[in-house]
Amino acid sequence: MILTLPDYIYVFMEDLQLAGRSKLTLKQYESDIKKFFVWMDKHKENTEFDTFKALRAEDIRSYFLHLHHLQLSQATIRRLASVLSRLMKFHQCIAAEEIHKLAAASPLRALNDKDFITDKEFTQLMKRMKTKDSEQQKKSARNYLLNRNIAIVLLIRTYGLTPTEIHSLTMKHINFAQKELMVQTNEQRRTFQLQESMMNYLRDYFFSIPPLFRPKYNSKDPLFVAFNNISLSFQYDYDRQRPKDLSVRAIQEMIKDEVRLANLRKISAVTLRNTSILDFLQLGYLDDVLMERFALTSEASLRRYKQYLENISENN
Incomplete structure (x- = not known):
């Protein structure tokens, strides 16, 4: 069990702190990162920086498969992916872009009334x-x-x-x-x-x-x-x-x-x-405007609201 994260993680955390992240955000980041390093310690048998830097796409897929087996919600998996992506981009890891693709591609539950x-x-x-x-x-x-x-x-x-x-x-x-x-x-x-x-x-x-x-x-x-x-x-x-x-x-x-x-x-x-997002979508605002206004991280998030409106239109 990982009780203390490696030093190179705290370099990343210090950078976040200097960027003005709140204590609550830093605590959440640390908790999310620790989940990944528990998995890494078990499957890679160490958490050294060289091992971390050498992680490949197949390793990341294995981690996400592990998260799905834990029956975590899609929202939680996307959050863990986002945090891990930031960490790996900070350290210029090879697999960083793969995480971004996985996070964006994670299926979202269809919205309903x-x-x-x-x-x-x-x-x-x-x-x-x-x-x-x-x-x-x-x-x-x-x-x-x-x-x-x-x-x-x-x-x-x-x-x-x-x-x-x-x-x-x-x-x-x-x-x-x-x-x-x-x-x-x-x-x-x-x-x-x-x-x-x-x-x-x-x-x-x-x-x-x-x-x-x-x-x-x-x-x-x-x-x-x-x-x-x-x-x-x-x-x-x-x-x-x-x-x-x-x-x-x-x-x-x-x-x-x-x-x-x-x-x-x-x-x-x-x-x-x-409901606020749906209101603005119905008013006809462009996708890029909506994503900026609501700080949406992917078009997949906005697509759910569009699909909901389409379903309503088809059922009426």
Whole structure:
């Protein structure tokens, strides 16, 4: 069992850190890479750099066959492929391009109606999210966070952001005066012009934070600050001397809770983002525009939405 990764992996991790990757991203990368080196240690009997550099296409195919035998989801396999591809490209390995082809070619499950939220469901969700808890639940943390929660859900449903992208937003990424939001994904930068209603939720949330814990303008402070449900207070990271980041998991759990309170079926951040992508596809935007707007990594991802629309058209 691999407990510690080889030194040449940490050179790659240090490069990611210097590029500004979050601690959460680095932790995920390390976990994903470790899965590959557990396999490599077993099948190649060592994890030395020369062995790693010499890996060929047949080795990579063997690894992906191993992942399929573990019955991992296609989404997980694609993520592992993407991480491994970056690592091998960083070290200029021969098999790097083969991984990219395998990642792009991995079959994706066909989308169906359950992968999208209907207008009726979204209206019901928004109505419940705007409703405070009862007097008996007055000390509920949720009552302090209505505007924050609505802003997050709208960023996913209307603008197509992911929980990871929302977690990574800092005060440098938001311009309250110009109503602009900038999202940095790897080497790609996307700018969104926010609607006034969206800005109102963000401003109300921002000024609900006590000045001592409030993120500073044009700083690396997180736009969305973690909240302690017991003390009913926004949290501060004293080691880093700034407000504490709201985690990806907290965003996902918030959506799950709000969906449950609205008495809706299982709806996640992925469901909301899927619907945003579908909306823009129906508006007739070109493929390259859509891939840039939603930071899609392959045309195969976009093809699923097109196929879904074709299936709807054929059944009507």
